[in-house]
Amino acid sequence: MNYLKSILRYAIPYKFYAILNIICNVFYALFGTLSMVSLFPMLKVLFGDSKPVSTKPLWQGIGKTTTYLEDYLNYFVTLKKTEGNEDVLIFMVAFVIGSFLLKNLFGYLAMFFITFLRNGVLKDMRNEIYDKITSLPLAFYSEKRKGDTMSRISTDVLEIQHSFLSILELIVREPLSIIFTITTMFIISAKLSIFVLIFIPLSGFVISLIGKSLKRNSNKVQKEQGYFLSIVDETLSGLKVIKGFNGEQNFRTKFQSSTTRFYKFSNTLINKQNLAGPTSEFLGITVIAVLLWYGGNMVLNEKSLDASLFLVYMGLAYNILTPAKAISKASYGVKRGNAAAERVMEILNTESPLKDRPNAQIKTNFEKEITVNNINFKYEDQLVLKNFSMRVSKGKTIALVGQSGSGKSTIANLVTRFYDVNEGSINIDGTDIRDLTKHSLRGLMGLVTQDSILFNETIKNNILLGKADATDEDVLAALKIANAWEFVKDLPEGIDTNIGDSGNKLSGGQKQRLSIARAVIKNPPIMVLDEATSALDTESERLVQDALENMMKNRTSIVIAHRLSTIQNADEIIVMQKGEIVEQGKHQELLDQQGVYSKLVAMQSFQ
Numbered sequence: 001m002n003y004l005k006s007i008l009r010y011a012i013p014y015k016f017y018a019i020l021n022i023i024c025n026v027f028y029a030l031f032g033t034l035s036m037v038s039l040f041p042m043l044k045v046l047f048g049d050s051k052p053v054s055t056k057p058l059w060q061g062i063g064k065t066t067t068y069l070e071d072y073l074n075y076f077v078t079l080k081k082t083e084g085n086e087d088v089l090i091f092m093v094a095f096v097i098g099s100f101l102l103k104n105l106f107g108y109l110a111m112f113f114i115t116f117l118r119n120g121v122l123k124d125m126r127n128e129i130y131d132k133i134t135s136l137p138l139a140f141y142s143e144k145r146k147g148d149t150m151s152r153i154s155t156d157v158l159e160i161q162h163s164f165l166s167i168l169e170l171i172v173r174e175p176l177s178i179i180f181t182i183t184t185m186f187i188i189s190a191k192l193s194i195f196v197l198i199f200i201p202l203s204g205f206v207i208s209l210i211g212k213s214l215k216r217n218s219n220k221v222q223k224e225q226g227y228f229l230s231i232v233d234e235t236l237s238g239l240k241v242i243k244g245f246n247g248e249q250n251f252r253t254k255f256q257s258s259t260t261r262f263y264k265f266s267n268t269l270i271n272k273q274n275l276a277g278p279t280s281e282f283l284g285i286t287v288i289a290v291l292l293w294y295g296g297n298m299v300l301n302e303k304s305l306d307a308s309l310f311l312v313y314m315g316l317a318y319n320i321l322t323p324a325k326a327i328s329k330a331s332y333g334v335k336r337g338n339a340a341a342e343r344v345m346e347i348l349n350t351e352s353p354l355k356d357r358p359n360a361q362i363k364t365n366f367e368k369e370i371t372v373n374n375i376n377f378k379y380e381d382q383l384v385l386k387n388f389s390m391r392v393s394k395g396k397t398i399a400l401v402g403q404s405g406s407g408k409s410t411i412a413n414l415v416t417r418f419y420d421v422n423e424g425s426i427n428i429d430g431t432d433i434r435d436l437t438k439h440s441l442r443g444l445m446g447l448v449t450q451d452s453i454l455f456n457e458t459i460k461n462n463i464l465l466g467k468a469d470a471t472d473e474d475v476l477a478a479l480k481i482a483n484a485w486e487f488v489k490d491l492p493e494g495i496d497t498n499i500g501d502s503g504n505k506l507s508g509g510q511k512q513r514l515s516i517a518r519a520v521i522k523n524p525p526i527m528v529l530d531e532a533t534s535a536l537d538t539e540s541e542r543l544v545q546d547a548l549e550n551m552m553k554n555r556t557s558i559v560i561a562h563r564l565s566t567i568q569n570a571d572e573i574i575v576m577q578k579g580e581i582v583e584q585g586k587h588q589e590l591l592d593q594q595g596v597y598s599k600l601v602a603m604q605s606f607q
Contacts, residue, residue, distance in 0.1 A: 147230025163337025
């Protein structure tokens with residue numbers, strides 16, 4: 001029950017349904033006991049055991065409750081018998097049916113109300129996990145498998161619903177059923193009830209021994225499920241590469257090894273769960289058998305208990321088995337739920353290091369410049385940027401060039417605050433970006449990356465991500481600036497055409513131009529272009545480059561370039577090597593220096 005308190009806070013908004021559920025469960029437990037007791041007068045009439053009592057009995061205290069109830073029943077039957085045995089029988093049958101009807105009605109209503117609570121908690125928990133997933137920094141996912149995260153938001157949350165939230169159903173109904181039943185059993189025979197209660201803790205101890213390793217086994221099952229979901233995700237994302245390198249068998253082997261482990265872990269877990277029911281039932285029947293022997297002696301030899309009452313008592317004793325089994329199953333469920341809750345709470349309890357500061361400012365405009373002051377940055381232990389500084393004035397274009405691994409893309413990630421610098425600062429108009437809200441900071445920026453990240457939606461909805469309230473005319477204007485209208489207008493449904501998973505119905509150049517259109521419609525004052533043309537063929541590069549030039553007019557731009565032909569007109573080019581600036585200047589100035597930049601240009605056959 002380690003995580004129960006954390007989970008139950010999600011039930012607070014639905015406490016009204018919980019209260020109604022508790023009320024219905026109280027009545028369910030009450031009528032559940034009465035439904036068994038209602039058989040007693042029926043048996044008395046059938047066996048002809050009722051003694052004629054013409055005087056209404058008087059209450060003589062709790063110690064003589066059984067005698068009072070039996071005398072009152074005999075008094076009632078004596079009165080009714082004046083109207084005939086058939087009338088007595090009909091009344092008794094109606095009493096039995098009514099008791100069972102009310103028991104089941106309240107049982108249904110209890111389940112009806114708890115359904116809203118359970119599904120509400122499920123919804124809210126998934127929403128909070130999704131919010132957390134989107135708020136955590138990119139660094140959190142650098143070593144996480146996507147499939148594992150998907151498993152936590154789907155399977156693990158469902159496991160919590162089935163395990164922890166089942167306790168909410170049992171926490172009132174089953175204990176009350178047991179309390180009402182045992183109370184009634186004590187009223188019937190305190191001696192027999194004490195004998196029964198000696199055996200219940202013993203059987204409960206045996207049942208508890210079975211569930212000790214369930215959490216460990218459940219954790220293995222859930223982790224393995226996350227692993228094979230990751231393999232499926234990687235397979236679907238990289239199917240072209242897998243087929244191209246004949247890697248199907250390799251991935252098939254990985255997947256089958258994972259599902260084999262899942263098969264073994266699941267068998268162990270489910271077999272232990274399946275052992276719970278038969279064990280608890282066998283122990284329950286053993287208690288009943290001992291009860292038959294001991295109670296039978298009281299009826300036949302000692303004559304201290306009425307036979308009809310003993311039959312009712314046996315029914316009540318058996319009636320304890322159902323709630324007792326439900327409670328034991330729930331305890332196993334909690335052990336499984338603990339493993340699932342641990343994985344879910346790991347995400348929910350993770351604090352983002354990129355949280356907005358309490359007094360963070362909202363910045364809505366860009367006026368002067370971006371300055372990067374002596375920053376150092378490392379991924380884990382590897383230093384990527386060393387004492388890096390640059391200044392980007394409003395309306396200017398700064399290009400960052402260098403070999404792979406020189407730290408160019410890291411600058412883009414730091415300026416957009418996907419990561420925070422370890423030392424130094426990045427300022428916009430003199431304000432440290434850590435003193436701005438992330439939302440307002442990113443609102444000032446448009447981002448076009450090397451990988452054209454598009455969604456399985458229409459062209460229009462992909463572009464509206466840049467500006468949700470844009471009109472169709474705005475979308476068309478953005479497409480034209482991005483040189484994308486020339487292919488969009490020929491599609492079957494125009495801007496309402498679905499582009500498939502990751503935009504796979506389009507070519508690389510077409511996808512990139514849609515990414516540019518998405519940035520254009522946002523109309524930000526600052527553009528960050530991270531190798532936006534490096535993955536394109538020559539024809540597509542020309543169209544995309546034209547689109548980029550259209551987009552960068554009158555904007556401040558930071559361009560990370562692999563193809564140097566795309567940045568010759570930049571106001572300043574910064575050449576990077578191993579996280580440091582080695583050269584800085586305009587295109588021709590750098591060529592004249594015959595240094596690193598000149599060699600990079602020569603390698604790409606540009607003079």
